Amino acid sequence: MLSQRQKKLIASMANKKFRDEYKLFLAEGPKIVSDLIVSGMKPRLICAAPGKELPKVLVHFEIIEISQKELDSISFQITPQQVLALFEQPKYTINYNAIKQELALVLDGIQDPGNLGTIIRMADWFGINNIICSKDTVDIFNNKVVQATMGALAGVRVHYADLAEFLGTYTKSCSNPVYGTFLEGNNLYQEKLLTPSVIVLGNEGRGIRDNIAEYITDKITIPMYSGSRGSESLNVGVSAAIVCAEFRRVEAYSK
Known part of the structure; x- marks a missing residue:
């Protein structure tokens, strides 16, 4: 009792x-x-x-x-x-030396607990070790986030930081691409996707903020199927999974 x-x-x-x-x-x-x-x-x-x-x-x-x-x-x-x-609660520090040698995610203002939990679970599936979140992204230890990760929380290091500061330091320390997901960008399946790199995903409503977009070197988009009736956008968790799957596919089959 x-x-x-x-x-x-x-x-x-x-x-x-x-x-x-x-x-x-x-x-x-x-x-x-x-x-x-x-x-x-x-x-x-x-x-x-x-x-x-x-x-x-x-x-x-x-x-x-x-x-x-x-x-x-x-x-x-x-x-x-x-x-x-x-x-x-686990405590992590941002290790730039490690992050610049791998594929990492940057989340700009994700608000929905289910979306964050899904992204963490997806990152664990695709072997992504680090996620850097803006300080206004929903708390990783929110119960709904924890439940949505289905235990994957322990497999991914989730950091909260000033994204402009993080990306500024990251881009100065290496020449890796910084990809960003936009409604208007280069076709994901026609773009030369490189790893190591970071992928920036934006808020469910407003997308990626302008001050963060300044650091993006490659804008990418998931093309709409020609027979689609024109949905406004994809859920950010779904988008993250599609983009990361393509990065890992290119990485695996281009060797």
């Missing part, structure tokens, strides 16, 4: 202020919790309700047994998933 103090701590994870103060974040579900642990994340508290057998990795930790009713009362999910845990 959880103490009132523990319940209060879990509830406080809804607020970024307290997530930052306690240096913690919440994850829910047997798979996500176990994946984070296997990837090296440190759990501060784990609680579980009766149900199916728990993942074996959890037997190495102290688990607070709670009722389904208690889980329902503390969970942030509409349908609670048996296991809930608090993890210590």
